[in-house]
Amino acid sequence: MRWRDLAVVMPVICLFASGAVAQEGDPAAGETVFKKCAVCHIADTDKNKVGPSLNHLFGRTAGTHPNFAYSPAMQAAGKAGLVWDDATLRDYLHDPKLKVKGTKMTFVGVKDDTDITNLIAYLKQFSN
Template sequence: MTLKLISAALLVALSAGYAAAESHEFEITGDAEKGEKTFRKCMACHAVGEDAKNKVGPVLNGIVGRAAGVEAGFSYSAPLMDKAAEGLVWTPDTLAQFLEKPRDFIKGTKMSFAGLRKEAERDDVIAYLATFKSE
């Protein structure tokens, strides 16, 4: 019974975080066209766009400004869900930190990608992702 209540409370908190986070505007400094090319490195595991579906990684539509761990139908790692419970929101800054070296940003993440070492590439991918809103 207690586990159900905790799960329900977490779901409500995450839903509230999702709605609140999406209402923010962020300064996006990258080049979305360049980011589309760099995003090809991500496409084996992630999808964006109108018909996007979860793969090894979650759909990334609406990721910029969204609370972590809320993509429906995706099973996130426990470490990511711990960060989500702490209030992690995917701002351009937190996305950049994660994309630089995912396993350093979230110890134990399921994301096996080594990261994007160049700041410009991270900024460009974030600009590209910002062009996809939640459906």
């Protein structure tokens, strides 16, 4: 490959690389977003509040955290196969009532995709 060709290819490679990093999110920024959620949820310990604990959320079937009284809609979503991962959580966080019709969660959702990405990165810290 000639230097001239490399000059064309390198910016493209850098663009893809930066997109991959941006997609992973910033846990510190996600912690700030989580303040909206912290009124009802906790992530760093396995304790329920008004909402269920979000500790070890990823890979959990919806509506199954012990000792929490889920809505029938959330229980049904879990029985229908809803498992929390990046994609399902992203959809839910964007519009909870659209993702799980009949959920008792009153939060309207997080509308900014970057905020959701950062929030997911924050929550993943507590899913190991």
